[in-house]
Amino acid sequence: MPELPEVETVRQGLADVLEGQRLVAVSARRPDLRFPIPADFQSRITGRRVASVGRRAKFLLIRLDGDLVLLSHLGMSGSFRIFSGEAPPLQPHDHIELQTGAGVTVRYHDPRRFGFVDLSAAEDTSVHPMLAKLGPEPLEANFTGRYLASQLRGRATSVKAAILDQRVVAGMGNIYACESLFRAGISPRRTAATVVGKRAEALVSAIRDVLAQAIGAGGSSLRDHRQPSGELGYFQHRFAVYGCAGQPCPGCTCDLASSGGVRRIVQAGRSTFYCAKRQR
DNA sequence: CCTTCTCCCTGCAAGC
DNA sequence: TGCTTGCAGGGAGAAG
Structure with missing residues (x-):
């Protein structure tokens, strides 16, 4: 599921119901997700008040009173749902449940269990092993064309593989990497080191947009x-290339036969979608 | 260091 | 219908 926009949507939904609330009940219904759930998970967070819900890359950071941060990553299939009042029966793969003093239930659901939770002391969160090497947030001011070009310099891999590297830019995933490259008119197969100058600026702008x-x-x-509320997101209807193999490229005015349409290739084991005519 | 490959896990769709 | 196969939004760790 989740790339940066989805995690940000989850963050907003959780912030609405958790911030300022006390966690009056906590349960972990199995001992592990991708990694073991900390043995003292329940006892350490029960009774604490949520100060804020933040995000770094694809990680959620639920800051609790008393110098403690609950870190969560949704992996491929993780999701949070929020229920006000009486919650419906637990479903398979509902792994973690939080209840607030205001009577809200928050459930973490993850069939594939590639997600995980961890606890971190607040002052150590930025050096947590999972967060320490992350690159800049793509929506913050320090993510610039000049910075991106400096990171891609000397790299022989494809630009698409490079922007999926969380050390280069934090939070990019497969869908938005494809969509960004399409918008920037850059082939995902292009050697990363050749993305410099205006091309790098265009890619940064496309990623931000x-x-x-x-x-x-x-x-x-x-x-x-x-979304945690149960509402559907709807950006999938605006994908130009992701999942659109064989369809006409929305940027090509010529017919499908002469443009070739959207192609699917595999790079570093992940599907890439692009238009070979419009992206160079 | 850089890059690619494999693996973790379940569910779903496509193909036979 | 039922089985097999491949694929899926992520990332760690090993291997080259």
Whole structure:
């Protein structure tokens, strides 16, 4: 499910119901997700008040009173749902449940269990092993064309693989990497080191634009992903290339036969979608 | 260091 | 219908 826009949507939904509230009941219904759930998870967070719900890359950071941060990553199939009042029966793969003093239930659901939770002391969160090497947030001011070009310099891999590297830019995933490259008119197969100057500026702009627009649309709902409220995101209807193999490229005015349409290739084991005519 | 490959896990769709 | 196969939004760790 989740790339940066989806995680940001989840963050907003959780912030609405958790911030300022005390966690009056906590349960972990199995001992592990991708990694073991900390043994003292329940006892350490029960009774604490949520100060804020933040995000770094694709990680949620639920800051609790008393110098403690609950870190959460949704992996491929993780989702949070919020229920006010009486919650419906637990479903398979509902792994973690939080209840607030205001009677709200928050459930973490994750069929594939590639997600995880961890606890971190607040002053150590930025050096947590999962967060320490992350690159800049793509929507913040320090993510610039000059910075991106400096990171891609000397790299022989494809630009698409490079922007999926969380050390280069934090929070990019497969969908928005494809969509960003399409918008920038850059082939995903292009050698990373050749993305310099105006090309790098164009790519940074495209990344910022597509992520901001996706957040504005409530993220993308593929498969069963929803916002925590249960509402669907709708940015998936605006994909230009992702999942559109064989369809006409929305940027080409010529017919399908002469443009070739949207192609699917595999790079570093992940599907890439692009238009070979419009992206160079 | 850089890059690619494999694996973790379940569910779904497509193909036979 | 039922089985097999491939694929899926992520990322760690090993291997080259």
